[in-house]
Amino acid sequence: MRRSLLAPAVLAGALALAGCSGTDSDSGSGSGAGSGAGKADLSVGSPYMPEPVSADMAAGFLTITNKGAAGDELTSVTSDLGQVTMHSTAGGAMAEKSSFAIPAHGRLEFRSGGNHLMFEKLKHRPKQGQTVTVKLTFTESGPLTVEMPVKSATYNPSTGH
Known part of the structure; x- marks a missing residue:
């Protein structure tokens, strides 16, 4: 029983992290990414x-x-x-x-x-x-x-x- 509870918890954690990184990459690919990465030197x-x-x-x-x-x-x-x-x-x-x-x-x-x-x-x-x-x-x-x-x-x- 302990194993069956651990798997959904790990899955839920992985989905939460994926959701966070997806949000970050979505906001990063907008106007913010161009101003930070694409600068003159x-x-x-x-x-x-x-x-x-x-x-x-x-x-x-x-x-x-x-x-x-x-x-x-x-x-x-x-x-x-x-x-x-x-x-x-x-x-x-x-x-x-x-x-x-x-x-x-x-x-x-x-x-x-x-x-x-x-x-x-x-x-x-x-x-x-x-x-x-x-x-x-x-x-x-x-x-x-x-x-x-x-x-x-x-x-x-x-x-x-």
């Missing part, structure tokens, strides 16, 4: 600014890498140095952009001859060896602050000079 590499040749304008370059399962969007760049705008270059034509997409498991490159940051109305002219601080703002991720070293005006990252 952003990092910044290779930042630099060539020493400006003019007193009021400079360019900036960096790479944003996204190791996350969701994309994000760079919406603004700010600096105490002056006004910063984002530009794309295609077929030799430069155009100001209000944002740039950063795909999941992808990267966004700002490099010479391509997408770049444009610093205008400089408060001072940074010199080689100094650093410029920029703040990157994204649609989904928190802001990132980047220290951008000032390199020689002719610096080429592929050669390191």
Whole structure:
């Protein structure tokens, strides 16, 4: 008799647990799961600014890498140095952009001859060896602050000079 009572109790416990996990997975597969599991994971590499040749304008370059399962969007760049705008270059034509997409498991490159940051109305002219601080703002991720070293005006990252 003891065995016959134990089996229904075990079965009832298993069904109760199955019911709980079913409820959890149902609620987890809704909007809550996407926000936790599918996030961007952003990092910044290779930042630099060539020493400006003019007193009021400079360019900036960096790479944003996204190791996350969701994309994000760079919406603004700010600096105490002056006004910063984002530009794309295609077929030799430069155009100001209000944002740039950063795909999941992808990267966004700002490099010479391509997408770049444009610093205008400089408060001072940074010199080689100094650093410029920029703040990157994204649609989904928190802001990132980047220290951008000032390199020689002719610096080429592929050669390191």
